[in-house]
Amino acid sequence: MKPILIFFTIVWVFSHAEAQFDDKRCKCICPSLSSVTNKTEKSHTSRLMFTTNDPPNKCNCDEVVLPRVSTQMSANEMREFCPRCECKYENRKTTVIRVVVIIVIWVISILVIYMAFLIILDPLLNKRVKGSYQEHTNEDEDAVPGPMSHNMSVRGNVLNRVSTQQDKWKRQVREQRRNIYDRHTMLN
Template sequence: MKHLTYFVLIFCCFTFTKGQFDDKRCKCICPSLSSVTNKTEKSHTSRLMQTTNDPPNRCNCEFVMLKIVADKLSANEIKEFCPRCECKYENRNTTIIRYVVIIVIWVISILVVYMLFLIILDPFLNKRVKGSYQEHTNEEVILEDAQPGPSHNMSVRGNVLNRVSNQQDKWKRQVKEQRRNIYDRHTMLN
């Protein structure tokens, strides 16, 4: 229940923050103003970057960057400044990204729940196996001899748990044998 609450909160955050993410944007990266003006001022030594929502035909230095730096540059410096700018129009689909993230979170949550289920079930199976271990040579279960009724349901449940635990023990023995062969004898099982 706790995981479901977290998921609902995350989903609500994604849906209510729709206005914070733009699918289309214009991004301009320009050199520092000091590279054009040949002045070494501390405030203008880093590169300039601006992101706007301008359409593709207005995604250039004249429409995006000159709004910010026109008052700091002369006409000749503007002619030098704009060719050095790199403006790109970017288009992405945040809806698809959002759904992919939600699906990944769901898959991870399901795997975590499954792992917790196996961790909880493991001690119960191991306790049962240690008390009543039988090696099975025939995998078929004959239910004709079982009597109908409540004891029949309990025996079927017990048989299912015994079969699961027997398969688990068989797998553990095989893994142990494989480790011994690979690390000690340096051979592989066929």
């Protein structure tokens, strides 16, 4: 219940937040003004970038760039400046990006919750294994045990099912070790 509440809260926050940039915009990148004015001012040595919300038919140098820099250039310099500018109309799908990010965060959250569940579950399953580590010198003494000690009729209990699978895996590992180290054969 709690992850679902968090998920919907994140969706609501993203849907009501104002984006830093709009989905549709006009972006013009131009060289520095000193490239046409032949002035070497420190403040105008880098490239210029202008971003507006103009429609596609007005996304050009005359509509976006010149109104902002016309006071710093003459008419002749303006004619030389515009061909050097590159204006692009961009149409992005920020809603799709937001949804993908939310889904990724949601999946990672579920995996973290699952990992925490397994970390909590592990001591409950391994509480019967007590004592310190003992070196195994003879694998034949640890032969496969007879009937399993777990009651197989109790299928509804998750702990019993996980414990049964874990015991089965341990027996397979023991058998494989015995075959490889003692008999020098591989399991099929």
